[in-house]
Amino acid sequence: MNHGPLIFLGIFLALAASWYGTVVAPLLQFGHQQQVTVGAGSTRYPAARxxxxxxxxxxxxxxxxxxCHTSQVRQSGVKFDVVLVSAGTNKAGLISAALLIKPGITADEARKLIEQTPKPLLQGVTRPEADAAAKTLAIPDVKFEIILVPVGGDVERGWGSRVSVAQDYLYEQPLMLGNQRIGPDLTTxxxxxxxxxxxxxxxxxxxxxxxxxxxxxxxxxxxxxxxxxxxxxxxxxxxxxxxxxxxxxxxxxxxxxxxxxxxxxLDTQLALFEAPMPTAPKQPELGASTNQTSAAAFTNTAAANQPAPK
Amino acid sequence: MAVMFLFSSALIWLVIGIVLGLISSIKLHGPGFLSQLSWLTYGRVYPASQNAVVYGFSAQALLGIALWLIARLGRVSLQGPGMIVVGGVFWNFAIAMGLVGILTGNSTGYEWLEMPRSASSLLFFSYALIGVWALITFHMRRERQLYVSQWYLLAALLWFPWSYSTAQLLLVVSPVQGVMQAIVNGWFVHNLFEVWFSFLGLAGVFYFIPKIIGQPLHSRYLALFAFWMLAFFGSWGGVYADAPVPKWVSSLSIATRVMMLIPMLAIGLNIQSTLSAHCAILKTNMVLRFVWVGAISYLLATLLGIVGALRSVSEVTLFTLYTNAITNLQLYGFLGMVVAGGIYYIVPRLTECDWPSTGLIRFHFSTATLGVALLVLPQLIGGVLQGIKLNDPQVPFLSVVKSTIPFLGMSTLGELLLLVGNLALLVNLLKILPACCTCCLGRVSNSTPQPKAVAVGGRI
Structure with a gap:
């Protein structure tokens, strides 16, 4: 029996399927990305060289x-910081809330904690913990921020502040991500x-x-x-x-x-919608609206599509 | 005789490739070694060695085996041997151009596609010359019933031009944007190794093992099942877990990669069942030993590839020597051994002369097997340790690098053994070539059964 044409057709389909799935579909989804505007100003990212x-x-x-050198930062997950921006007028309420979210401290320590703002109340907590803190802190007049902090070996080595994403490589031609770390990563x-x-x-x-x-x-x-x-x-x-x-x-x-x-x-990593990171100078007025919502609304950048932290 | 040309030049590239590999390997632990010359810097020698081994040796020698198998299984003589030799000459010329391009700093910057555009176009053209005549030979076959190996070979013949031209078009000719390049590159590399080379190598495995033990393959259907599984799942998995692309792309890659367990098990089971009652032959037949080690390397490399693709494992092994270990196992363990077995089997049948030295064959087998083990195992273990330390920010980067050096030293030793072993094969082949020519010429004076082939043989 002559299977020649059958083999031909079959492998054509197989190759075409993988070609469609791994090349064409991604090409349609993000093959034509544009520069984006980041931050409050009009910074365009990424900038041309x-x-x-x-x-x-x-x-x-x-x-x-x-x-020998990669150009890609990885992150293993995210942690959250809860930062008090403005203590408001209801001091007593805030102190009891602080005692609730930090069970180990005394009332005195809580009073000291809220004396100066901005002040981190919680650092490196998980998202449910941050959400719970947000609920507890939902006191009129109290302003706080929940800041998302990328974590992982690369970030802690200082190789970058956040995970590298597609947007970062918009103008790379050829793209040289590298696949060996015989030397350190060069992203930043x-x-x-x-x-x-x-x-x-x-x-x-x-x-x-x-x-x-x-x-x-x-x-x-x-x-x-x-x-x-x-x-x-x-x-x-x-x-x-x-x-x-x-x-x-x-x-x-x-x-x-x-x-x-x-x-x-190779010195810029800006906070992106899909890759949030803490922005250096915290501007209190940006955090004004966060006190009603859960951790989903971040002041540094919105992170609706961020996978749930581990 | 066109096949002999492909074999000889492939072996020369293998030796060149391993020598360059040896230089780059030494540079990893002795950075000062040959550092004055720009064209011998690590970032040029390393890709040059990889390209020499992949396109110069593996691809060329496997094409030689493929041509021989297609003719043999179809019970016809090879069609267009002259054109195939011309294709082969161009192929070698393209690789020489490509290596010079890489060494002079004209690499494209894409892994396994480093050769500059002029060289890769010529490579594609010469492949077309060889491939067309291979397909014509396939078409002219007198034995219409297809053996398993022919399925694998036919698929491979068509697979390479499709994936190679696509990758060239989207990366070099009219490049896609940003990370799409990484995806296309990954897709191509994955297709090259997991599909094209696998098809070619396995075609050899499925032919030589049953042939040598004189028993049919355990199950034809299992082999064909593995064929379709490989074709449908093998070609997807080129994007690693943490690539800077939307997660669905890498997830798709990982999922299809895990599916590769099915063809892997099917192939392993088939080989095991075919061989199980005939293990005694393994002790006496060198060809079978080579092919057997090749098959085991294939299964191991596939398994390691699947394990390394999983998200939790990839977190550790990505960007480490683990990746190199798998590539080396595929190149030297699987392809190198199957090709060597194939050459030892085919050449005496082509030239009607016996190998001048069986001692050299045994020597080649021992050194090559030991060489592969020494090359791959340290990289595997060293790579995992390197990955664990890389992920621990408490360990300074420099001490991570230093901890890999003993492992790299062992790999260098492995590479040296591989060089010695393959030199033994080359010496044996160079000894048989003059003998082959006299054989052929002798036949010409007696009778002229295949004038075309003889003319080509004379040119070698």
């Missing part, structure tokens, strides 16, 4: 940095190390900045040349034990400069 940083990305790609490397000089030293010889690092040196991105009467402004300030012989200096090439510009451009 400067020309030099974009050229630096090419250096990053050409030298395969992504075989520009914020962790803001000094271009340090980045250059690290690229020239990682041992100078991180003793025992297994990162290879990228000397070929630098030029060793005869120093003039005065050292070039770009020349690396090498520590004494790594100094080159007298009369010579190490100067970064355009590629090294561009790569560093790219690394420095």
């Amino acid at each position: 400067s020309g030099q940083a974009q050229r630096g990305k090419d250096v990053y790609r050409a030298n395969g940095c992504f075989y 490397i520009g914020a962790r190390q803001r000094s271009a000089a340090s980045h250059l030293l690290h690229l020239y010889n990682p041992q100078m900045t991180v003793k025992g690092s297994t990162m290879p040196p990228y000397r070929f991105l630098f030029e060793k040349r005869k120093a003039g009467p005065r050292p070039s402004p770009d020349a690396l300030q090498l520590p004494a034990e790594y100094a080159v012989e007298k009369g010579f200096e190490i100067v970064p090439t355009e590629k090294a400069q561009a790569l560093v510009a790219y690394l420095l451009s």
Whole structure:
């Protein structure tokens, strides 16, 4: 019996199905995302990269940095902080509420707790606990915020403030997420190390900045040349034990400069609808409406689609 | 004879690939090693080695085996051997171009698709040349009844051009936006390994094992069931659990990946039942040993892949050496061993000469098996430990990195053993080639049964 056409048709269907399910359907859903406006202002996110940083990305790609460095922050869940914004006039009511949500404290401690605002009442609690606290604190005139705090190994290592989501990679071309952490994640490397000089030293010889690092040196991105009467402004300030012989200096090439510009451009993680995170300066007026509702309405960003915390 | 060309050049790429792999492996624990040259930096040597092994060796050698099987099972001679050799020459040229591109910093930045556009187009073109003649041979077959291996082969022949061209179109030619690239890339890589390579390798497994023990396959229907299961579930699972995409995409991947347990068990059961009464042959027949180790590696790699895809496990193993361990088990354990078995089986039948040295075959088997074990096990264990430490923010990152170094050292040793073992195969093949040519020429003077094949053989 000749099964040729049957096999042909069958595998065509199989491949087409997986193609539709894993490629076309996601493409339809989020293949055409746009920049979004975040925060109260008119910040557009993500921002496009400067020309030099974009050229630096090419250096990053050409030298395969992504075989050792990921560009993706993971989070294992979220915790909640309950922060008192304004104590209002009903002090007695608030103290008894504080005693209810923090059973371990005395009335004196509760009084001290609400003296100064903003003041975190609870930190790192689960969502049901935060919801219960919200109910207890539903006193007229009392203003509080419930803040969502991402948790997880990556976040605690300081590699980022929240999980990476699709929106973050809107302009990445090619997208180099990486799948090995032989080196640390680089999502926010520009914020962790803001000094271009340090980045250059690290690229020239990682041992100078991180003793025992297994990162290879990228000397070929630098030029060793005869120093003039005065050292070039770009020349690396090498520590004494790594100094080159007298009369010579190490100067970064355009590629090294561009790569560093790219690394420095990796510094923003903004709170998004789908990926909330605590915003640094808390503005009390934003929290005005939260005292009637449960933890579902967050002041930092709405998080209606956030999975329930563990 | 076109097959011989594919085998020889595949082995040369394997050796090149392993040498490059060895360099990159040494760099992981000795970062200063060869660091002056830009084209030998880790981020270039590593993808170059992977591409050499995947496209240069695995794909090429498996295509060689596929061509031979299609002709053999269809009881016809290979159609268009000349065109296939031309395709093979272009294929090798494309890989050389691709590797040079990667080493000079022109990689595309997509995993397993690093070769620059010119090289990948040529690769696709040469695949088309080879694939068309393979399909024509399939079509011309005189034995109309299809054996299981032919199902797998036919599917594989069509699968690669579809998935490869789609991935190229959506990533290199007209790139999709943002994370869609990661999804398309993941989909392609998954199809390449879990479907295409699996189909090709398993076609060999299902042919060689019954052939050598002289018994039919335990169950044809079980093998066909596994075939459809693989085709329908194998191709979905390319998105890892924590990928920065909506959760349904990764959940779909995980669910279909778990379904892969079914074909895995079906294949394992089939091989086990076929072999169970004939284990004694394993001690004497080297080809069977190679294929058997390959089959076990396949089952193990699939199982590890399924386990690693689960959300709770992926939390630990993602971004660690665990991923590399699975890839290496697939490449060197499954494909490497099945291909070696296939070459040891096919070449004497093609050339009508025996292998010059059986000692070298035994030596190859021992070193390759030990090499795979030494390459994969440390990465597996080291990867899990690395993942646990990575997730514990109390452990400084540098000490996480340092804790992987002993494991990486063992992997380097494994890679070295693999190199030595495969050099033994190459030496054996180089010894048989002149003998083969004299064989063929001898036949020409006596009678001319296959003038076309001889002409090609002479060129080798």
